[in-house]
Amino acid sequence: xxxxxxxxxxxxxxxTFLIGGKFEDNHIKNNSNKIKSNAxxxxxxxxxxxxxxxxxxxxxxxxxxINILHYFxxxxxxxxxxxxxxxxxxxxxxxxxxxKQIDLNFYDNMKISRLQLxxxxxxxxxxxxxxxxxxxxxxxxxxxxxxxxxGTPKRVGFSSFVFGEINxxxxxxxxxxxxxxxxxxxxxxxxxxxxxxxxxxxNDSSEVSASNGKLISVTTSGTRRTYYWKSIYPMSTYxxxxxxxxxxxxxxEYISQDKxxxxxxxxxxxxxxxxxxxxxxxxxxxxxxxxxxxFGEYPFIKEKYxxxxxxxxxxxxxxxxxxxxxxxxxxxKQFFTNIFAHELSHxxxxxxxxxxxxxxxxxxxxxxxxxxxxxxxxxxxxxxxxSNMMSKFQDDFSGTVYNPNDLFxxxxxQKGAWILHMLRHEVGDSTFFKIMRSYYExxxxxxxxxxxxxxxxxxxxxxxxxxxxDQWVFTGTGILDLNYDWKSEKENNLYEVTxxxxxxxxxxxxxxxxxxxxxxxxxxxxxxxxxxxDKRQKKLEFELTEEPLVITLDPNNWLLAKIQYEKNxxx
Numbered sequence: 001x002x003x004x005x006x007x008x009x010x011x012x013x014x015x016t017f018l019i020g021g022k023f024e025d026n027h028i029k030n031n032s033n034k035i036k037s038n039a040x041x042x043x044x045x046x047x048x049x050x051x052x053x054x055x056x057x058x059x060x061x062x063x064x065x066i067n068i069l070h071y072f073x074x075x076x077x078x079x080x081x082x083x084x085x086x087x088x089x090x091x092x093x094x095x096x097x098x099x100k101q102i103d104l105n106f107y108d109n110m111k112i113s114r115l116q117l118x119x120x121x122x123x124x125x126x127x128x129x130x131x132x133x134x135x136x137x138x139x140x141x142x143x144x145x146x147x148x149x150x151g152t153p154k155r156v157g158f159s160s161f162v163f164g165e166i167n168x169x170x171x172x173x174x175x176x177x178x179x180x181x182x183x184x185x186x187x188x189x190x191x192x193x194x195x196x197x198x199x200x201x202x203n204d205s206s207e208v209s210a211s212n213g214k215l216i217s218v219t220t221s222g223t224r225r226t227y228y229w230k231s232i233y234p235m236s237t238y239x240x241x242x243x244x245x246x247x248x249x250x251x252x253e254y255i256s257q258d259k260x261x262x263x264x265x266x267x268x269x270x271x272x273x274x275x276x277x278x279x280x281x282x283x284x285x286x287x288x289x290x291x292x293x294x295f296g297e298y299p300f301i302k303e304k305y306x307x308x309x310x311x312x313x314x315x316x317x318x319x320x321x322x323x324x325x326x327x328x329x330x331x332x333k334q335f336f337t338n339i340f341a342h343e344l345s346h347x348x349x350x351x352x353x354x355x356x357x358x359x360x361x362x363x364x365x366x367x368x369x370x371x372x373x374x375x376x377x378x379x380x381x382x383x384x385x386x387s388n389m390m391s392k393f394q395d396d397f398s399g400t401v402y403n404p405n406d407l408f409x410x411x412x413x414q415k416g417a418w419i420l421h422m423l424r425h426e427v428g429d430s431t432f433f434k435i436m437r438s439y440y441e442x443x444x445x446x447x448x449x450x451x452x453x454x455x456x457x458x459x460x461x462x463x464x465x466x467x468x469x470d471q472w473v474f475t476g477t478g479i480l481d482l483n484y485d486w487k488s489e490k491e492n493n494l495y496e497v498t499x500x501x502x503x504x505x506x507x508x509x510x511x512x513x514x515x516x517x518x519x520x521x522x523x524x525x526x527x528x529x530x531x532x533x534d535k536r537q538k539k540l541e542f543e544l545t546e547e548p549l550v551i552t553l554d555p556n557n558w559l560l561a562k563i564q565y566e567k568n569x570x571x
Contacts, residue, residue, distance in 0.1 A: 057128060058129055058130075058179055058189075059189075060130065062099060063104070063188050063190060064190070065096040066102060066103075066193075067095055068090060068092040068187070068195040070198070071090055071185070072089040072090075072198045073088050073197065074088065074200045075184075075199065075201050077163075077172055077244055079170040082152045083151070084153060086148070087147075088185050089144060089146045090146075091143075092188070093141050093142050094141045094142075100135060101134045102135055104130070104187060104188055105179070106130075107129055107183050108129070109151055110149045110151035110184075111149060111150055113149060114146070114147070115145070115146070116147075118143060129182055133145065154183050157178070158175045158177065158312065159174075160184070161176075162310075162311065164310075166245075166270065166327065167272060170244075170246070171270075171310060172245065173324060174240075176237065177317065178238055178361075178407060179238070181237040185240075187237045189237045189238070191237075191358065192356050194235055194445070195234055196232065196235075197213070197235060197240055199211045199228075199230075200226050201227050201242055202227075203225065204224065205222075205223050206246060207246060208246065208268060209244040210244070210247070210268050210308050210322055211227070211229035211240075211241055211242055212231045213229050213230045213303050215228070216229065232302060235351065236351075236354050239319050241308075241317075241320070243310060243324060246270070246271065247269060247308070248269060248271050249268055250269075252265040253285070254289065256292070256297060263301050264304050266305075266322075267306065267307050267308075268306070268308040268309065269307075269308075270309050276331055277330050277332075279333070279334065280340075284305070284307075287375060290374075290378050291348060295348050295436055296440050298347065299348060299351070300321045300347065300351075305322075306323070308323070308325070309330065310325070312326045316342075316343045317343070318344075318351060323344065325343070337375075342372050343368070349367035349440070350364035350365075350367070352444045354447040355449075356452070360449050360450050362402065362404070365413045366417050367420065370420040372388060373389050373392070376388040389417070389557060393418075393560070395478070395479055397410060397479060400473070400475065401415055401416055401419065415479075418560040420432075422468075422472065423435075425514065426514060431460060438459075454469045467512050471512070476507055476508035478505055478508075480505055480511055480559060482564065483501075483566050485500050485566045485567070486551045488544070488547065488548055490547070493545075495544040497543070497551075498541050499539075500537070500538070501537075502538075503537070510535060510536050511533070512532070513532075513533055513559060514531070516530055517552070517553060519548050519550075520552070521544075521546040522549045552565075
């Protein structure tokens with residue numbers, strides 16, 4: 001653990017919000033300098049964003065002029081009434097001292113009973129998903145917003161916040177990605193504004209409530225039970241989680257690469273699936289170990305990794321340190337290990353290294369999708385890598401990977417994975433994995449843009465990759481479409497080969513890329529060559545000592561390409 005993180009642990013351990021389930025204003029003020037120092041250690045990546053780039057009706061310009069440092073969430077659940085009562089304190093700083101109002105995201109169907117700014121009842125206005133608080137006479141750049149509210153959160157997006165039921169039992173959970181944390185608590189719902197989070201979840205005493213970070217305490221009062229969770233690592237608002245049901249809990253452990261930490265792996269599952277979950281979850285220590293060896297140590301080593309079952313049936317969600325997994329992906333046969341690997345890898349790429357904007361979502365999903373393939377390669381070798389990547393192949397990707405039309409499309413996931421696969425081939429294995437480790441280390445606990453990643457790639461590889469990123473990420477659409485033909489003629493005991501490769505795709509005019517060429521001879525021996533393609537019609541000429549029988553392009557499937565051999569008329 002580095003020095004700055006040790007400082008964070010000491011600072012955060014001094015903070016508490018145990019009195020009456022609330023966080024005392026005096027305590028906040030007394031610790032304001034310490035809280036500010038947290039922001040200096042975990043440097044934010046909130047840039048100046050042009051108004052034209054901000055999504056309509058959700059994020060205001062003012063939201064880029066504040067920096068949230070800490071959320072203290074007290075959440076009371078009443079599943080029978082589908083009612084949530086919230087008691088939330090938000091600590092932040094003004095980045096612009098001339099700011100006239102603090103804007104936060106919060107759905108206006110939630111009824112606010114009290115709002116205080118710096119310990120004083122404050123005026124505010126609500127409209128749609130925006131909560132605005134006028135600012136005046138600030139003696140400090142630090143602010144403290146306290147909100148008491150209640151209501152039934154709206155279900156939008158992938159469900160956002162759900163009072164559900166399974167087997168006659170309650171199951172409460174959230175799925176906030178990308179911008180739906182504000183359905184259940186007031187926040188600055190921008191992925192780059194990471195903050196520390198303390199959360200208390202109170203429900204019926206029969207329910208187990210799990211969340212991000214470490215479990216600090218469990219207290220029971222009459223028929224109500226409160227679980228207090230604390231995170232010492234910053235997180236984006238969409239990664240804040242709440243899972244509450246009649247879970248049974250079992251655990252495993254992971255030992256850090258330097259053997260200095262033993263981290264718990266905690267599982268929260270429905271009682272009827274306990275035995276199946278125990279079988280399905282066996283690979284988790286190996287998955288963590290593989291990614292730690294590949295990219296760098298698990299980023300939340302002082303907290304945990306965990307999994308909680310929930311009712312979403314379309315997949316899983318990488319909420320920080322506690323992944324939500326749909327109950328239909330637990331069957332006791334280890335059929336869905338690739339999904340588990342995908343979500344776990346997000347803790348490196350998506351959680352620890354967050355996207356600077358949602359335009360950069362492929363840095364989350366494309367990376368995690370390629371991590372599925374890397375884990376398959378770890379288990380099954382090069383053939384498993386190739387098979388896994390071909391399962392992600394399609395020839396109808398729409399739009400660009402950067403700033404996609406659909407944040408959760410195959411273009412973002414599968415094509416994003418193929419971009420990393422092709423980058424690996426472009427720069428070589430050792431350089432590629434050095435890039436991934438360097439990118440993770442540079443932006444850990446921060447946020448990165450696609451340009452940031454491109455810069456790391458160029459600095460490590462010592463290559464100009466502008467064209468690579470333009471053709472695959474920023475401008476190009478679809479995939480490569482290649483036709484080729486070849487002929488050979490014998491001259492002076494050598495075979496002179498002419499290989500014509502033509503690009504026919506419409507999504508980008510001229511792709512530039514290396515291509516492997518496999519040459520099979522009449523005696524069944526094989527030779528390989530690599531050529532750089534830099535024209536739409538490329539003519540390659542080379543000599544062989546043996547007569548070629550078959551020439552195949554990209555035999556190991558490193559290119560996102562549809563390749564068609566056109567038999568030469570002279571053959």
